[in-house]
Amino acid sequence: MSRTDYPVYLQLRDRLWDWIEDEKLSSQQKLPSERELSERFSTTRVTIRQALSQLEAEGLIFRSNRRGWFVTPERLRYDPSRDIGFTRYVTEQGFRPRTETLFKQLTEAPKWLSEATGLPEGTPVYHIFRRRYVNERGLLVEHNYINPQHCPGLLSESTDLSIWQMFKEKYNRVPDHRDIEIYPLALKGLEADSLGVNQGTAGLYIQRLSHDQEGEFLELDREYWLHDALKISVHVGGRH
Amino acid sequence: MSRTDYPVYLQLRDRLWDWIEDEKLSSQQKLPSERELSERFSTTRVTIRQALSQLEAEGLIFRSNRRGWFVTPERLRYDPSRDIGFTRYVTEQGFRPRTETLFKQLTEAPKWLSEATGLPEGTPVYHIFRRRYVNERGLLVEHNYINPQHCPGLLSESTDLSIWQMFKEKYNRVPDHRDIEIYPLALKGLEADSLGVNQGTAGLYIQRLSHDQEGEFLELDREYWLHDALKISVHVGGRH
DNA sequence: GAGTGGTCTAGACCACGTG
DNA sequence: ACGTGGTCTAGACCACTCA
CATH class of the missing domain: 3.40.1410.10 (Chorismate lyase-like)
Known part of the structure; x- marks a missing residue:
């Protein structure tokens, strides 16, 4: 690659994005728990949370209290x-x-x-x-x-x-x-x-x-x- | 306290805010390094970074490339x-x-x-x-x-x-x-x-x-x- | 070349939401 | 009561910036 290595959390962001699209998760639907995701993608919770925060910043998912991560509805x-x-x-x-x-x-x-x-x-x-x-x-x-x-x-x-x-x-x-x-x-x-x-x-x-x-x-x-x-x-x- | 404990990174956010005000750090001025800050406030870099991210979200400071943290100019x-x-x-x-x-x-x-x-x-x-x-x-x-x-x-x-x-x-x-x-x-x-x-x-x-x-x-x-x-x-x- | 910020690991404890 | 997300520790390596 010509640039800096593409970091893991950005790869995860992309894979999670695709996964949400593929599974056709609908508006307000809940994602699996952070621990489950970190296992599924063979990484730690910290890194998964970094990826989730990216998707949150982009507005694809949001979190509510301590209840978990959900798919963001249309603006x-x-x-x-x-x-x-x-x-x-x-x-x-x-x-x-x-x-x-x-x-x-x-x-x-x-x-x-x-x-x-x-x-x-x-x-x-x-x-x-x-x-x-x-x-x-x-x-x-x-x-x-x-x-x-x-x-x-x-x-x-x-x-x-x-x-x-x-x-x-x-x-x-x-x-x-x-x-x-x-x-x-x-x-x-x-x-x-x-x-x-x-x-x-x-x-x-x-x-x-x-x-x-x-x-x-x-x-x-x-x-x-x-x-x-x-x-x-x-x-x-x-x-x- | 009646609510959940006020987490360390929010305390740090407040202390950093006060510190920036006290030192009268001016627009575009650079903050000390993360390692120095984490020593000064007796915590780890991860937690200091959480506090800095808060101040970034609030618009008080910003980061540039890998050069460090700076005080945000007026909007x-x-x-x-x-x-x-x-x-x-x-x-x-x-x-x-x-x-x-x-x-x-x-x-x-x-x-x-x-x-x-x-x-x-x-x-x-x-x-x-x-x-x-x-x-x-x-x-x-x-x-x-x-x-x-x-x-x-x-x-x-x-x-x-x-x-x-x-x-x-x-x-x-x-x-x-x-x-x-x-x-x-x-x-x-x-x-x-x-x-x-x-x-x-x-x-x-x-x-x-x-x-x-x-x-x-x-x-x-x-x-x-x-x-x-x-x-x-x-x-x-x-x-x- | 030294030091910086960016990233990542492998744990841990706690308060809270949900069943 | 259990599992969740929220927080925190104590390290580590790397790419990059700057003197």
Whole structure:
């Protein structure tokens, strides 16, 4: 070979990939145990885990808690510039959505929120923390920070559905423009625990800051996605 | 403790984080060797590497080839919906850009390109492969597939600068609308090698498909970024 | 040529999930 | 209760980088 030797764990990655294809393992199906795999491929657990981590990074398989390795489902297509809501997104693509509200509370705007929104520090804001599933796999957790001036009594509503729908129907508020930020990060602390993944698992962060037509702050949305769960798809320009 | 014991490598992650902050290690500065770190923190290289990998996933440090671990520079802000070009982006933020053309060729549209663009399979297209640096760190590689009908002779031009600028100035073509796709993936093969990172390093994929006002295919752009290199920032809606 | 990071072995113990 | 994945040790060899 002209280059450095192709290391064992990369060979294993390829063989495992082929094996998964050949066996036609379907979405969410469990792989054999690490010990069994390391025997079958005549290597140690450490090396098998390195190969499995590669496939995890590529998004072919994922792990859940201490339960084992599973085949990753197809990515969800997602357009953060639209506001049709998670539930409609998922059902339109033929999957089963579910949302769980982990907590909701009235709190005071901390410094970072004040800096991001222009709201004075200490102003009351609603804070909702939710977990969202597709086909019973938790794909993201989401923090919503909402200006209570525009939706008094929001906390006594059910927050398991679209907040935007509620905004429109109950409070007659529509977002006019958004500032969106997206970048890869590692899932840690509360976010990792809530999704049942290891500390440091690769994730994607999506933040949306929404204002209405008068330029007033409506909502700040911070989403923490599993890295293999979505494919962002946006159309810009032209007449649309 | 109420939860599982806080594992050593997470403690090390935190201590290393603090240490880097305390020492005020600056952007691109090198960390001590793994063996030295494992001695200093009384543990093995394997565990230190686990801690370093955590910090890598979080984007605080990165590795280069076999040269060691370095402190990650600030993320580049990037708006894929605009077309002001890499060079202007970078200089506007006070950094030094550089672009290297790794190859350029006239080829025939393969199946996947034909499916993505609507171009008939086998149609001639320009294919340019470039590497882009910020402050001499390679942050991304990029494949451009360009419809040669709109820019004959492009390959004999220098392609180390903005393709868009050339489109406008030389060929009087302006992109009208784009379809953008973004998702995290693992850098492999050519892309990993060209960026001098290990196989399977976390990356971010950005694809832009551009058409002109008549709906004709102009260009397909596939970018492979280091995961810690950028922060996507888009403004949508409002009057703009 | 010395030292580095990249890879790999052959074990071990533990907390947790599942039956 | 068993087997799992998660963590950790104490080594080793190699290819590569850098002085």
